[in-house]
Amino acid sequence: MATITVAASSLKPLGDRVLVKVLAQEEKTAGGILLPDTAKEKPQVGEVTAVGEGRITDKGDRLPLEVKVGDKVLYAKYAGTELKVAGEEYILLAEKDILAITL
């Protein structure tokens, strides 16, 4: 039975989905975001590595995404589908589960 090897760079999200590389959250300095333990829905920080072409409306138009490759984003931790590629953690999200871009 053949082994499936898929590089992260070869994953193309469909529709309004976004591939995000999970970033480390071990330490937060005074200027950084600190997510309280009491938070109902803990957000995390990641970097967008691939985006879909956008969802298609009922009229057949495609609505492009707001986020683009390279954006650092805050996203809801419990959304999406986790993947591990070459030892790195990724998450596949619908764009609506991205809360903010960090400029």
Next chain:
Amino acid sequence: MATITVAASSLKPLGDRVLVKVLAQEEKTAGGILLPDTAKEKPQVGEVTAVGEGRITDKGDRLPLEVKVGDKVLYAKYAGTELKVAGEEYILLAEKDILAITL
């Protein structure tokens, strides 16, 4: 592993989301709002520090938000995602969870 430092000023909410700095609620004078303990859904007061560009309709139009940076707002406490940046509490909300602006 690199530390992520994100200043509150660099957070750009997506779509119809709004970043709100939580304001103190320790004392309320006679003219102020007092939220009864029996309230089903306790609102809180905060100040808008960043707004998204608005959600995109099925036609590809963007609907701008009603609130703007600097607005003091009442919002539903149990909505949104809590953040702590540089010791200050923030909340990321969808605009629909903002109940009123205090003029």
Next chain:
Amino acid sequence: MATITVAASSLKPLGDRVLVKVLAQEEKTAGGILLPDTAKEKPQVGEVTAVGEGRITDKGDRLPLEVKVGDKVLYAKYAGTELKVAGEEYILLAEKDILAITL
């Protein structure tokens, strides 16, 4: 930490929300409305003190509200968000939770 003082007159509801001052319901005369204890969803009487500009449709149009400041209204008691301002009770409601106007 600064105290927040917000006068009721300075609260501007967003979208299709309405600010209603709760009216007394202690006695009901023969010509008045009497809400039976067996009612599934007890309505209450209040006076509209501020209205939003109306919700925005998918086309970007704003749909103005049917109720206006000064209207006395029946509303579903368990809807909305209770506030107390300067000792008076208020409720912030979506217009759809207003059942009727009393002419």
Next chain:
Amino acid sequence: MATITVAASSLKPLGDRVLVKVLAQEEKTAGGILLPDTAKEKPQVGEVTAVGEGRITDKGDRLPLEVKVGDKVLYAKYAGTELKVAGEEYILLAEKDILAITL
């Protein structure tokens, strides 16, 4: 504290709501409707005493109601909000909870 007195004739339902005066159901003759005890959702008979101006569509058009003042209607008993005005029972219903008109 002032007493609120609202005559039934002064209640104006909002949107697609209808005010219905509950009619007696004590006896049913052979030609009349008899609601079996086994009915899942017992309908009742009432008379429309006030109607809203209709709901407003996303385009800002108002859709007038099908029922009018004076219509005798069958409605789902467990829908709406019960009121008692001057000793008479009324119910505030959305038009969709009215099942049929009795011609």
Next chain:
Amino acid sequence: MATITVAASSLKPLGDRVLVKVLAQEEKTAGGILLPDTAKEKPQVGEVTAVGEGRITDKGDRLPLEVKVGDKVLYAKYAGTELKVAGEEYILLAEKDILAITL
């Protein structure tokens, strides 16, 4: 208190509702429909005796019904509201709960 007498012929369903007279199901011959006891949702057979004028769309157009008076129909037993008029069983259904017409 007056007795309400409503003849079945005077009931006019609203919107997309249909009045159906329940037909007997005591025996089924070899050519007839036999509803297995294991059926998740037992259909029944009835005859349409009155129909609404159809629901009104968001544009204010009325969509006429597919069934007409005299049609024999299969419908989902657990849908709708049961009535008994002059000893006969009727059911008030939304057209979407009618499964098929028997030609």
Next chain:
Amino acid sequence: MATITVAASSLKPLGDRVLVKVLAQEEKTAGGILLPDTAKEKPQVGEVTAVGEGRITDKGDRLPLEVKVGDKVLYAKYAGTELKVAGEEYILLAEKDILAITL
């Protein structure tokens, strides 16, 4: 009380409904479909014997069905309403519960 006899050939599904004759599934050869016991939602095979004219859109247009009489189809077993006509099993389905046509 009259006996109702309805032949399968006289059943006309309404809207987007489809009448399907259940086909035998006793043996599956190597080239056939075998539905694993672990399947969450077991599909079955049947033959379309009647189709509705399609659902009517909000604009009053009718959207014809994709399946036609004679098509062999895979459908979700737990959808629809089971019927038995002249000893044969049938199922009345919404077209959306048909998964695939077997060419």
Next chain:
Amino acid sequence: MATITVAASSLKPLGDRVLVKVLAQEEKTAGGILLPDTAKEKPQVGEVTAVGEGRITDKGDRLPLEVKVGDKVLYAKYAGTELKVAGEEYILLAEKDILAITL
């Protein structure tokens, strides 16, 4: 009773459905995707072997699918309907349950 034999090549998904042949996942190399046991919703890898013609909009237009025959895809494991044809595992999915294409 006749045996039903349906080859995988003869299955034509309806609407926005996609037939996917499940691929082996036994070993994952360093460059491959490794799905953590802690993943909330484990994705799987498969190859598209047939696609529907797309769903039909309310206007009667057909929206073609983004995936095509031969695409290798990541999909949500718990979505869709499992089939076994000639000893091979397949899954019938709605396109929205496909997360990404592996280029």
